[in-house]
Amino acid sequence: MGNVCSTSLSCDDTISRCLDCIVSQTGYICHLKDNLDALRTEFQKLIEARNDVQIRVTVAEQRQWRRLQQVQGWLSRVQDVEKEVPRLLPQNFAEEKEILGGFCSGNCIKSYKYGKRVVQSLKNVQSLRKEGDFKDVAQTVPENPVDERPLPPTVVGMQSTLDRVWRCLKEEPVGIVGLYGMGGVGKTTLLTQINNNFLHTPNNFDFVIWEVVSRDLQLGKIQESIAKKIGLCNESWDSKSFDEKAQEIFKTMRNTKFVLLVVTG
Known part of the structure; x- marks a missing residue:
């Protein structure tokens, strides 16, 4: 008896679905x-x-x-x-x-x-x-992917290091290059040379971004500086939250090739 009931309900459901389908299909015509x-x-x-x-x-x-x-x-x-x-x-x-x-x-x-x-x-x-x-x-769109930076009148004794770093950026699959040493040895000068090299050397980078990171880390200022460089400071930028701005920067930069030169102070 239970089996009969079960079969009856199944048929009703099937008929109902068929009717719904027919009504839907005839609606295309009617x-x-x-x-x-x-x-x-x-x-x-x-x-x-x-x-x-x-x-x-x-x-x-x-x-x-x-x-x-x-x-x-x-x-x-x-x-x-x-x-x-x-x-x-x-x-x-x-x-x-x-x-x-x-x-x-x-x-x-x-x-x-x-x-x-x-x-x-x-x-x-x-x-x-x-x-x-x-x-x-x-x-x-930024007018130039690289901003030329001033160098000291004379730069001596850095050519070999410059060549090594340049090879890492241009020829070898290196993601991060770190320059370290005591204050005054010329790290910032070397980065400035690298930055300016992009102005006069053929390359396939969309952006070369120069950022100074101070001891009192201000992420908002860094974010604004990067956004301006890659052309995100449009009419709606100021109304976005910090996280929304970060997402916009990430979405833009993941589709580009860029060099980020970070100077700590």
Whole structure:
């Protein structure tokens, strides 16, 4: 008896799921006109949003700013949708009437597939509209990846050490190079030579960052200095928390090749 009950419940569940599926699938056909109207409206709003973003990008690039990668990716996805949606939408009233009338002819499979594509495209367009609400579309770009630093008039006796450190940076897979010694032996002068070498020597580094770390460690100042160098000090930077700024710096620098020269004092 228990087995009979169990079988009955299982059949009910199966029938219920089948009915839900049928209702969902017929909805692609029954609501086709409404979905086409919605797709047409949402697509137009997406194009308007795209135009607004493109204008902001153009203005920023005229100021020598660099468009954000997420903005470029979004513009590319919108471009793909621009090719797809017009193929789905009827181009005039007569064509729409023919499409809707044709779906009463009994070709349910064709009607279902077309209606499903319209709904999927509508969801995609709506999602893209939400993604396109950018607070910032570009970031500043430093004029030069290296800032030249002043050197003493005469530098003597450092060429061999300079050559060794330079080989580590240019030829050998060395992640960290440490220079140590008593005060006054020329560590800062040597780092200054290394920094200035990047100005006149071909290299594939995106940034060369010079940082002075004092005894009273001030992480906020170091963070601001690095952010300015790599072009993150845009309109929204000041409103971000310390942790958010750290994440932005990390995200930017992990996609670049850089040299960080740290001088302690």
